[in-house]
Amino acid sequence: MNITVLNSVPLLYLAGFAFGALLSVTGGILLERARSVMLFAGFSLHTAGILIRWIESYALAIGHAPLANLYESLVFFSWAIVFFFLVLNSLRKIEGLSTLILLFAAGLMAWASLAPAIDPRIQPLIPALKSNWLISHVTTCFLGYASFVIAAIFGAWLLLPGSHRNPGRDTLEERIYQCCVIGFIFFTIGIMTGSVWAHYAWGRYWGWDPKETWALITWLIYAAALHTRFLPDRGGKRFAVLTLIGLASIMFTFLGVNYLPGLHSYL
Amino acid sequence: MAGQTTRASLPVHWVNRAVSVVGSLRFFLLLVLLLCPLLVLSTILPQGLHDFGVTEHGSRPVIRILSRAGLLDPIHSPWFLVPAALLCINLVICIGKRVRRFTAHPHMTPGADDSRDRVRLSALRSLPRFLTHLGVLILVSGVAIGGMAAFETTLELPHGETVPVAPLVPYRGLVDEGLLVRCDSFSVSHYESGLPREYRSDLTFFLNQEILHQGSVFVNHPISINGIRFIQAHYRLDHHAVITLAHDGQTRSFSAAPGQRLDVGPETTATVVRIVENVLSLGPAVQIEFRSPREQGSVWVFSRIEEILESYPELFEELPHLNPAMFEGSLFSLSGVEPHYTTGLIVAYDPGIPVVGAGAIVMLAGLFLTYLFPVRRARTSGAQIPVKGGDRP
Incomplete structure (x- = not known):
């Protein structure tokens, strides 16, 4: 049931993206509304799918939060991006970003649903993952990632020619900064909760495992990005470039390290 | 006399200059720029080859070169340790600047009250970043304490056997020589697929032949005796x-x-x-x-x-x-043939953990305040500049 629900989510997000793409060419209130409807419908179904999966895991007597394997983490990452965007949009009105957000979220969901190497079935937890720290560690990390993804989208926008006119360089820089600070707080909490968990599970809070090292690299990149705001030119384009480098680092922290030997591999 | 003053002030000038450079924001960014590629290398190049003797004479030239350059263990090489130490010095200078700014008293001249208030307000605004940096410094201090005094070893304890703890501990006096640990029982439960669901060891600790503590150790739930933690790591079935x-x-x-x-x-x-x-x-x-x-x-x-x-x-x-x-x-x-379990425990001790924890809390408090009290900007001649007293956030 949960897989059927979750498989329909990328279709809604893709439809929303299509409406958004058309909107950017033709304009029109109808297309804008259609994009919003697809976004909300997709997000509602996405949330429902995650909850159904959680409940179904208990029905299978292996109950756990759906955050334990690559499929579940991709689904949650995609959900976190849309969730973070909706929260930010309600505060700062960044509707223009929704088309790109829909594309990003649809891409992640489509990969989770279609990649033959990704097993969508609910699997039992190995003893090391049976901990309350699983929820706090994974959710905070992915909320941090989501925030950084949106910062990177703003960063890419800032680097585009003409960004100084609409919505304005200062506004974009401010949005990037806000997303980076929020992401940095969540990501720091994610690293901390992971360290506490590792302290109980493996006997040490830090072990230079590839995932841990890449998390530190990502943390340093965003620390540097936030510090560039205090340079005389307030970071300028360097700030935007660092958010894009940070996004690449996040992607490697999340997916690339699976191909390196370590304790955090999803594969 | 004037010549003497110049000679005496010359080292002070250079020290001030060095402090200014090492404590600057650009120096921080440079250090991060150096550290990140090194950390990337540490995850790509195979680590720990020294332990297997792969880097000895006769190994491949590439491995020998990498080994001599310290790149087969970059985290413990000067390539990492020197920039990390400089980063700490950078933080100390930055914290020092903030403390000085907060405790500074402008001269009592007309309008000094306003000036003092402005300085205080500026220093107060930088409190979140002060806390964040202080937290990182405390955290790093905890890591350093752990680096000097922590140890970690594994204990393979067959079911029913008793072993002394003291030989596992590299520091004399940390545990009593009479401290023993016995594995009373070991149990493992499985899912239908055969995957282990949970495994646990029931341990009894004896001190001078009297029971000191009894309890179960299972994954994610260690036992601590005199600050030494016993963590369920693995098991073996013979x-x-x-x-x-x-x-x-x-x-x-x-x-x-x-x-x-x-x-x-x-x-x-x-x-x-x-x-x-x-x-x-x-x-x-x-x-x-x-x-x-x-x-x-x-x-x-x-x-x-x-x-x-x-x-x-x-x-x-x-x-x-x-x-x-x-x-x-x-x-x-x-x-007949009977199953016999040997439990695998990690025995770990790290006195730096409370310091690391305290540092993490201070850093997090600073980060939250940074979000709640963002950098205020003053508009001067049409351009926005951050309100700050120095060249470091």
């Missing part, structure tokens, strides 16, 4: 064979593991070579290597030998090494 040996008129029973030598007599040895739960659907069997002054060889002893003989009455004629009485004066019999 099989023990319950063997009876009638030799020279004496009958003895043994519960033996592979490799274990049975006490037979002064010049005769019997060693368990292999234990198999089920050989060719004929049930459990054990292979024993026998040596005496008269004869030597190996024999397979089956627990269900009588049933086997009913089906194959000429078994011993055709396969004499299956005859439990093949050695003169000795008769082996196998009562």
